[in-house]
Amino acid sequence: MKDLGKHLLGFFNSLRLTVVLLILSILLIFAATLDQVHLGIWGVQEKYFRSFLIYAPFRGTGLSIPIFPGGYLLAVLLLPNLVVAHFLRFRWSIKKSGIWLTHLGLILLLVGQGLSGMLQKDNQVRIDVGSSRRYSESFRETELAVIDVSNPDYDDVVAIPVALLQGKGQIQHPKLPFSIRPVAYYPNAQMRARSQMPSPLPSLATAGVGPEVAVEPAPVTYKTDEANFPAAYVELVAPEASLGTYLVSTMMVEPQAITYQGKTWHIVLRAERDYFPFSLTLKKFTHDIYPGTDIPKDFASTIQLKSDDGRDDREVRIFMNNPLRYGGRAFYQAGYSNNDRTSVLQVVSNPSWLVPYISCALIALGLAIEFGVHLIGFFRRRSPKPSKIPNP
Amino acid sequence: MTLPESSFRYGTAVLAATLLLVGCRQGEVRTYRTAKEPSDLFIVPRAAKPADVQAVAPAAAEWQVPANWSPQKATGMRLASFAFTDPTGAVADISVITFGGSGGDELANINRWRGQLSLAPIGAGDLPTQVEALSAQAGDFSVTDLVAEKAEQGKPLSRILGAWLRRGGKVWFFKAMGPKDVVGSQKDAFLTFLKSVRFAEAAAHESRGTAGANTNDLPKANSAGPDLSSLPTGSTLPGGAELKAASGSSLRWTAPGDWTIKAAGSMRKGSYSFGPGGVGDVSITAFPGDVGGPLANVNRWLGQVGLSSIEEGDLSQYTSHMEANGLEFFLADTGSKDALHPQRIMAAVVFWQGNSWFFKMTGPTELVAGAKPAFLEFLRSVKAP
Structure with missing residues (x-):
């Protein structure tokens, strides 16, 4: 064990490792920059930087194999490399405390960025004036919601991430009396009424609205102003028989219903939802512009915030640069639509949101100390020294 | 400082173990219980609900259909479907569809419909000449009026009167399509129809229905x-x-x-x-x-x-x-x-x-x-x- 620790210290203290990792980082950034043409900024971040390994399809096998380390892996290696090298190579002293604090701040900043990348969720809430919302929706993540709506008071939701629909394995869950067999998945697809298509291919769907609809797969878009509409065919398989193959798509707003064993289930492919233990009711939305122009001056949502536990029932105002922080989430005024009748709030939940603030404070303090030490030294050198008076 | 070979071996082994752990991470199925959601399109009838449950009165789309439009079977993804037939028997088809998301930008919508009329796509710069805003009680519609340049053999020129409205994370498409003159004759009716669209906003309220009453004939x-x-x-x-x-x-x-x-x-x-x-x-x-x-x-x-x-x-x-x-x-x-x-x-x-x-x-x-x-x-x- 002691040996392992020693060897690890040796491994991470290596300058050779630093150089290799920096070269790999340069190559990674170079490749990502070139690929941004195809994937856009978000796609590049996900593929190259928010990943441990970068995969590429292996021709003819349908498999993807790792071909290059991703941003997370390089950071995970670079960080201990810097930390270990710093502690082993630099000696602590009061004079050097500024440098130490600055480096500590930088390391914390890196860690914070990593944590944010992994833990932060960016969602949005769209609320029409007069209506309430108690969940936010992901910008990009999608889920297949299978909802037991039999109880008149509540719905029981089983939310299946689309990653599982892309596989071939049958999805089973203790709360579902049937299993779900992924038949086909399209990351982006348009829907057309089959009756309007000249010669549509046979539908894979056997139940629900699917047999009426033709699916036209489309290339995945990475543009910031475009959205993908995933679609999938899923077969619901009960122990005794198949309940049918359904087409689901985020383009279809309304769920499809299945009755089985006396219960009614809804299935719907929708943006991944994050439910709050509170509700937000949009009472008023105001949108001011600079006189004589269309330039927004201020837009603000007046919201009634009501928590489920009854502790809070108050009015809050969310406006530009003045978010509501509540329940571990920050609600920013992000936009508006529908002739100012719909307010769009961006919801950020990030357990590590304080880390960058602490990092910056440490860096500022470290720099102040470092410059302070130099300034004091500078003044000391400049202050006139008592001249030696020659003896008469 | 030189790096001993054994350090590399240990380092690589620890790295591989970490990768295995993080690499196996996959999306997890989540389960949760939620209160009944209101829907733009969906209301559970009062008669079927036990009394004193929290009723969330939804926002329903309503519209006034022009008298000379006949309701049609709304198949596939259509929410509603109408037809106008002129005295010669030519028919304009009117449809209402709703989609989740933003439904594509203005340019994509216009070009999709242009494609249906075999018209060449336009660029963003031409948009202002093709789309008009129509302010109505439901919100601001984007309206376009497109006429085909070439007719199919033996058929009159086609025309699309289209409009869309974004609301609550969905986009509503209203479209009238048919022979140019027939659609043209219904333009005013179509715009009046758009203006009549209304989403009944209703806040959640407590139902105080009579327990066990087998009726939906409750006070308004x-x-x-x-x-x-x-x-x-x-x-x-x-x-x-x-x-x-x-x-x-x-x-x-x-x-x-x-x-x-x-x-x-x-x-x-x-x-x-x-x-x-x-x-x-x-x-x-x-x-x-x-x-x-x-x-x-x-x-x-x-x-x-x-x-x-x-x-x-x-x-x-x-x-x-x-x-x-x-x-x-x-x-x-x-x-x-x-x-x-x-x-x-x-x-x-x-x-x-x-x-x-x-x-x-x-x-x-x-x-x-x-x-x-x-x-x-x-x-x-x-x-x-």
Whole structure:
């Protein structure tokens, strides 16, 4: 064990490792920059930087194999490399405390960025004036919601991430009396009424609205102003028989219903939802512009915030640069639509949101100390020294 | 500092273990319980809900359909479908569709419709000349009017009058398509139709319905309003056509005291069971248009009890008419032919505000025969709000 620790210290203290990792980082950034043409900024971040390994399809096998380390892996290696090298190579002293604090701040900043990348969720809430919302929706993540709506008071939701629909394995869950067999998945697809298509291919769907609809797969878009509409065919398989193959798509707003064993289930492919233990009711939305122009001056949502536990029932105002922080989430005024009748709030939940603030404070303090030490030294050198008076 | 070989080995081993751990991370299935959600299109009928549940009055889309547009069967993804037929028999097809998300940007919408008219796509710079804003009570519509440049052989030039509106994370498309002159003649009507679109905003409120009352005829303040269910619950029409439920206000009725309220999932506006073990079923549904007409409906019901289809001439053997509260009912009874077909369906259809309302009783032949007087009494309670 002691040996392992020693060897690890040796491994991470290596300058050779630093150089290799920096070269790999340069190559990674170079490749990502070139690929941004195809994937856009978000796609590049996900593929190259928010990943441990970068995969590429292996021709003819349908498999993807790792071909290059991703941003997370390089950071995970670079960080201990810097930390270990710093502690082993630099000696602590009061004079050097500024440098130490600055480096500590930088390391914390890196860690914070990593944590944010992994833990932060960016969602949005769209609320029409007069209506309430108690969940936010992901910008990009999608889920297949299978909802037991039999109880008149509540719905029981089983939310299946689309990653599982892309596989071939049958999805089973203790709360579902049937299993779900992924038949086909399209990351982006348009829907057309089959009756309007000249010669549509046979539908894979056997139940629900699917047999009426033709699916036209489309290339995945990475543009910031475009959205993908995933679609999938899923077969619901009960122990005794198949309940049918359904087409689901985020383009279809309304769920499809299945009755089985006396219960009614809804299935719907929708943006991944994050439910709050509170509700937000949009009472008023105001949108001011600079006189004589269309330039927004201020837009603000007046919201009634009501928590489920009854502790809070108050009015809050969310406006530009003045978010509501509540329940571990920050609600920013992000936009508006529908002739100012719909307010769009961006919801950020990030357990590590304080880390960058602490990092910056440490860096500022470290720099102040470092410059302070130099300034004091500078003044000391400049202050006139008592001249030696020659003896008469 | 040189790096001993063994350090590399250890380092690599630890790295590989870490990668295995992080690499196996996959999306997890989540489960949670939520309060019932309101929907733009979907209302659980008051009659089917136990009293004193929290009712979330939804925002329903309503519109005034021009008198000369006839409601059509809303198939596939259509929420509503209408047709205007001019004196020469040329038809303009009007549709309402809603999609989740932003539904594509202005340019994508315009170019999709241009593509349908075989027009070349335009660039963003040409947008202002192609799209007009129309301010209406539902919000700001983007409206476009596109005319084909080339006609298909032997056909007049096509034209699309299209409009879309974004609202609450969805986009609503309204489109009229057909021969140029026919669509042109309906432009004013189309714009008036757009202006009539209304989303009934209603905040959540507590229901104080009478416990156990077998009626949806509650005071207006408590009534949940129309069921605009568009749940595609599988085909009930010949040929697998999908039904979209109707929009508009709801009829009112009072069910016999010995009927039990059932959860009205899917497309039902009301749902009851009766008889021993609750084997008898009564459903109330509504769909835009005539849903295929009397013959198609009767043949569908005959098919459901295992009887063969009939011709138009035989229709009168199975049907009759009845009037109550100013509503004219078309009644159908599949009757009972033999022991092989022990099920019987009695149904009534009333055409009201552009929608066909179906009241349908299904159950064992004897049970249905016995429940006939109660069913007719139930029909006589149906009235407009």
